[in-house]
Amino acid sequence: MTKAVVVYATITGNNEDVADLVTDALENLGVEVDEKEITMADVADFNDADICVVCPYTYDEGALPEEGLDFYDDLREADLTGKIYGVAGSGDTFYADDYCRAVDDFGKAFEDANATKGSENLHIDLAPEADDVKKIDAFAAELVKQAKN
Template structure:
């Protein structure tokens, strides 16, 4: 029987790094037999997660810890949503230059998923700048963990 697990991967990007992160996660999920819909955050709605088993957000952190401007409504809607029974993951690119604010949006979106009642399917992934080398393995493991949680629930 074919695995009918569905995932929605939403990303916000300025430099293209988080689109790369989202593409790597999408590829990894598809390689695991998941049906994936990848969307840029301005083209997405939290309601898109309603038909998904796995919900992923790949946000960038702007300046000193700010959420993506174009993703603020999405973030607010996410906190108010009911995503009980959904498995979530958050991964994003940041710049270690910002020290304490490095990838803060990843953690903030994770907290929003918690507020929505979703179940954490993998540890949050913080990537310094563009994903490369070991980051690809980390994102593959991230995707595998999400699928394992979703299929095992």
Template sequence: MNAHIVYASITGNNEDIADIVSDQLKKHGVEVDETEISQTDADELLDADICVVCPYTYDEGALPEEGMDFYDDLKELDLTGKIYGVAGSGDVFYGDDFNKAVDVYGEAFKTAHATQGAENVKIDLEPVEEDVETLAKFTDALVKAAGK
């Protein structure tokens, strides 16, 4: 089984989240590719059993500008049979816009006919020990959903 994790990060928090998810997947024996969103073509997800996106939310609910091509292309894919999960860091300071990109990417995966393997994870700022536990459960659910 293999997974592809795509992250967008300004502060490094989402790269940290991607690294944690990657480490957890590897503990399950999953082969993992981890790439930065501006360096990733959405169709690379077609080769993965599990697809994960770790986006940040900019300002008042905006998606990462460097990931707009990826986002637009993601919605056009047919990811039937693929398992997806979305986990991201944000700042609760933004209230209703806190981690909005996590939900928007989740909807894009649904548009692409992927199957949600784990509930969306929204982390306030950098991941702490309790978030690592949450991401381990997130990863466990993805692997279980993928049937391995």
């Protein structure tokens, strides 16, 4: 059975909602999912997973989540060769160039860890709405397809 670990960081609850939707979409595709808040997670949790997902928020002017800095640093130094990754997160388009920057930063960290991109980074404006659920379902389907290749 395909296994996934979904890690999220949230202040407003939007990224927990994103993580819940990713988890639901993966489970609907027959994946066994372990969802964790970032302070309760360790990069080693990805060792037993086929699919690794992070749902971070972007703070202020493009900053990573404070409580996820150690996780981010550990991720950049990990070796996730053979793992499929995806990054999805909520942001606020008000911040223009800094919109969802943490999503892209975590994507780069997965690349540094030699993981294989399973889907394009998914940026969601504020709380996920009906059209975002469709994007999340497609995101999850791409991850599963890559994991089965």
